[in-house]
Amino acid sequence: MKNIYMDNNATTAVKPQVLEAMLPYFCEQFGNPSSVHWAGRMVGGAIDKARGQVAELLNCSSAEVIFLSCGSEGDNYAIKGTADALKEKGNHIITTSVEHPAVLETCEALEKDGYDVTYLNVDQNGMLDLVELEAAITDKTILISVMWANNETGNIFPIEDIGQIAKKHKVRFHTDAVQAVGKIPVDVRKANVDMAVISGHKIGAPKGIGAMYLRRGTKISRFMHGGHQERNRRAGTHNVPGIVGLGIACELAQQSMDKDYAYVRDLRDTLENGILSTIPEVKLNGHPNADFRLPNTLNVSFNYIEGESLLLFFDMKGIAASSGSACTSGSLEPSHVMGAMGVDIVLAHSSTRFSLGPDNNRDEVNFILQELPAIVQRLREMSPLYKRDEPTPLSCDDCRMVNKVCA
């Protein structure tokens, strides 16, 4: 049995070219870039190169890129660092109810410190109302934080429009671009973003490396204290191999984005149309128009089925998908994103995410389409919620026995 990996929104395999570029920085070029001697100087250039590669993908200058450990750190830094730096100006933050926990829990922590947070609702398709967003801005608003694309549904938010609103009201704008980057164009200048966060392990670089775009001149309080790395913005000895890997992954993403978009979207659309047309009582979670979703993401609920049970059955067939986000799986609570979209609790529990990547192929999609109907049927038969076909009553007495009214 061949394994099929369709959980690329959780993490991706390191690309061979990325690994190859990283290898010399473990043993041969191992110096600390902060050192003045030859060993330090040897690696300084590699960091500069990687900074340029990240900047190129995001359309900013190298000086506006800060390397850090992961997307979660970037979101924490952007939000807490802004809240502290702008506390004299105000204490109000606007975000959405469908953000990743790295944003939501950071905002919740700030609420305990006296900040006031507005969590914008989404509609049943998981989209925001920008009139509501603009109306939420007050003279105390210091930050708008809206993700570029949602990790569970793949929904893409209108970041350029939000950037215009933020600019008009002179409010700082942070976006968690962790899922968008590498899959769709992320142009921070065009979108008028002040801070954008990306994570290496979602785009074929290793885990433990991320970066933040911080617009030149943006005031932010330090988050990590210690050394003076990253022009005093982020303490900690550089993860040189990780930084090199992130740089190459960004370059590769830029080179292949159009091709990957078309290829992955075609596979995802085939899977989506196949599931929706062959299995009854399935609900698509996310925008019905696939143009408003990431090309690789499909989130569907199979009525009457527990998502976790489905994943176990998938696993027995070698298929890796996910229910809810990787960070919340293991919890029995249905996903907060499904909850915010008003998805019925039973359907929310059955939400299943397939997140494809350029390494998937048509045979894998066909295999899932072939196996899925029987798995779903089997699980439905086991579900106490599933209404099996009731026998046709033989007579009016039988009707009364099963509490039915004859027409």
Ligand SMILES: Cc1ncc(COP(=O)(O)O)c(C=O)c1O
């Ligand atoms: C939208 C989003 N933001 C942030 C993160 C956190 O990134 P990291 O795993 O690099 O901390 C994730 C990871 O799943 C994500 O999907």
